[in-house]
Amino acid sequence: MATGEILAGYLAPHPPHLVYGENPPQNEPRSEGGWEPLRWAYERARASLEELRPDVLLVHSPHWMTHVGHHFLGVRHLRGKSVDPIFPNLFRYSFELTVDTDLAEACCEEARAEGLVSKMMRNPNFRVDYGTITTLHMMRPQWDIPIVGISANNSPYYLDTEEGMEEMDLLGKATRRAIERTGRRAVLLASNTLCHWHFHEEPAIPEDMSREHPQNYDGYKWDMRIIDLLRKGETREVFRLLPQFVEEAAAEVKSGAFTWMFAAMGYPEIPGELHGYGTVIGTGNAVMEWNLVKAGQAGRGAGNGGGGYGGGRGPSSFGSGDWRPGSADGRPRP
Amino acid sequence: MPAVAAFLVPGLPHPLLRPDNLPWGQLASAYKRAGRAMAAARPDTIILYSTQWLAVLDELWQTRPRVEGLHVDENWYEYGDLPFELRIDTELAHACVTATRKIGVTSKPVNYDGFPIDTGTIVADAFLNEAKAPLVLCANNIYHDWDTTVALGRVTARQAEEMGRRYAVVGVGGLSAGMFREEIAIRDDHILDADADRWNRRVLDLIERGDKAGLNAALPDYAKAAKPDMGFKHMAFLLGALDEAFYGARVHGYGPIYGSGAAVVEFRL
Numbered sequence: 001m002a003t004g005e006i007l008a009g010y011l012a013p014h015p016p017h018l019v020y021g022e023n024p025p026q027n028e029p030r031s032e033g034g035w036e037p038l039r040w041a042y043e044r045a046r047a048s049l050e051e052l053r054p055d056v057l058l059v060h061s062p063h064w065m066t067h068v069g070h071h072f073l074g075v076r077h078l079r080g081k082s083v084d085p086i087f088p089n090l091f092r093y094s095f096e097l098t099v100d101t102d103l104a105e106a107c108c109e110e111a112r113a114e115g116l117v118s119k120m121m122r123n124p125n126f127r128v129d130y131g132t133i134t135t136l137h138m139m140r141p142q143w144d145i146p147i148v149g150i151s152a153n154n155s156p157y158y159l160d161t162e163e164g165m166e167e168m169d170l171l172g173k174a175t176r177r178a179i180e181r182t183g184r185r186a187v188l189l190a191s192n193t194l195c196h197w198h199f200h201e202e203p204a205i206p207e208d209m210s211r212e213h214p215q216n217y218d219g220y221k222w223d224m225r226i227i228d229l230l231r232k233g234e235t236r237e238v239f240r241l242l243p244q245f246v247e248e249a250a251a252e253v254k255s256g257a258f259t260w261m262f263a264a265m266g267y268p269e270i271p272g273e274l275h276g277y278g279t280v281i282g283t284g285n286a287v288m289e290w291n292l293v294k295a296g297q298a299g300r301g302a303g304n305g306g307g308g309y310g311g312g313r314g315p316s317s318f319g320s321g322d323w324r325p326g327s328a329d330g331r332p333r334p
Numbered sequence: 335m336p337a338v339a340a341f342l343v344p345g346l347p348h349p350l351l352r353p354d355n356l357p358w359g360q361l362a363s364a365y366k367r368a369g370r371a372m373a374a375a376r377p378d379t380i381i382l383y384s385t386q387w388l389a390v391l392d393e394l395w396q397t398r399p400r401v402e403g404l405h406v407d408e409n410w411y412e413y414g415d416l417p418f419e420l421r422i423d424t425e426l427a428h429a430c431v432t433a434t435r436k437i438g439v440t441s442k443p444v445n446y447d448g449f450p451i452d453t454g455t456i457v458a459d460a461f462l463n464e465a466k467a468p469l470v471l472c473a474n475n476i477y478h479d480w481d482t483t484v485a486l487g488r489v490t491a492r493q494a495e496e497m498g499r500r501y502a503v504v505g506v507g508g509l510s511a512g513m514f515r516e517e518i519a520i521r522d523d524h525i526l527d528a529d530a531d532r533w534n535r536r537v538l539d540l541i542e543r544g545d546k547a548g549l550n551a552a553l554p555d556y557a558k559a560a561k562p563d564m565g566f567k568h569m570a571f572l573l574g575a576l577d578e579a580f581y582g583a584r585v586h587g588y589g590p591i592y593g594s595g596a597a598v599v600e601f602r603l
Contacts, residue, residue: 067409067513081448086390088446117516123411125404127450200477201440202391
């Protein structure tokens, strides 16, 4: 079996409003549109995903929050109707998906090997969360690529941001090893919003875009600062700032998907491609892509390339388990 | 007519799904005793506030006349499924949607096939509502503070009184929220933190004795020390709905659920 590789990672936020605005046949409510710049951003992301032709999409969702460890969908076929508990007026979506259970099992095993509590979810009646479904629909509405669904352990909230991010870092590295071991050509999806300050009431017409704008100016400035750094490939600086960003912008990246994805990719210092940015009930959402194939870094893994942090220690510093996102000086701790 | 019964109960599924495990079985037995007390009170409506029905925008009220389905808890799926079949007091729920404007809370009705009913609501209904009385279900808006939740409980109960309901009130949620973060031998389940355990017992003692002044004085420290489930807002809802008019309580059971604190409490009205 060929060694697997991560082809790309996408920041792929999950506001159900985007599905609602698109009016796909799977979703019951009908809209007049709305949030077009973000939906067009996803159109560009869909086109690049089509070119990559991955075997599997892995998605880490903050709306499957688990207390005891990191969980993986472990049922081959799941179907049902997902109604968003927060926005039931917008999202009532009939889904049917195929899980790459072999890869999910491998991810779970590798996570255990990293010392993380991890579990396979094997209940066939399980209702997949709307974050997972929204991100997957927006990236690949055909639903013809198997997926791996990963829960967001609540460690960043229950413990603190830094400890939680350390777990997500380990989870990312475990995910990468599982992909390599199983020979998959994989794409990672981090289902996270950036600034998460939002309005507390919904307009009478949810898609009335005259009511849509950033809820918080400081949060917007934070988003632009982070996106600017990501576009320049300044990954190290982004992760140095991450705890402050989380604190001051209530950024949803706290839930771990963003760190998981970057850890799996080896924190590449490559420019992220911004497909688009927009607000949804005031929150900041960016659709971004890190294409490791185009950057010549696919298959190089965390320990094998992608630049390095920490005083010329080189690439090996990624794979050594000593990277601590948000450490005071942005460098790995001893 | 004021409430005919009121209960504080846990919302995690363990007592319902795994009563064979002794620590959880004791809570299940306590829950069944509370269920008998509920049946004896013969409410024609049960107002139920569960910390696990989370809202972010507005206050949400279930207004679908019949809600049925099969729920699987996102954390505890290995213990089994949770079938449910609920009747809703839609007239009272709609009245509450309107009435909360008086306290500055915007409310919305929820009437959708497939809407995800939370675990706490299903567990409490299963244990306490053998007669299948209609329910009024309202969400825990995570941005509502203690005082807003007290006001929400009060306005809901007043609305039930104005409509002549013989109603019961149930606050569904846990005590200290700290849980084990790893797999445990479930027969050895215990409260995660000894200090939280002491605080839980102290608060239950105050409730049991009907010491409302002492309870109100202790609650801020309890919130800091034991980090109760969702800031103990299910108790805030109960205090508001009862207008603090209880003179004591009976603790049918207290124990651990995966390290967190859980109690089945019947208020003396």
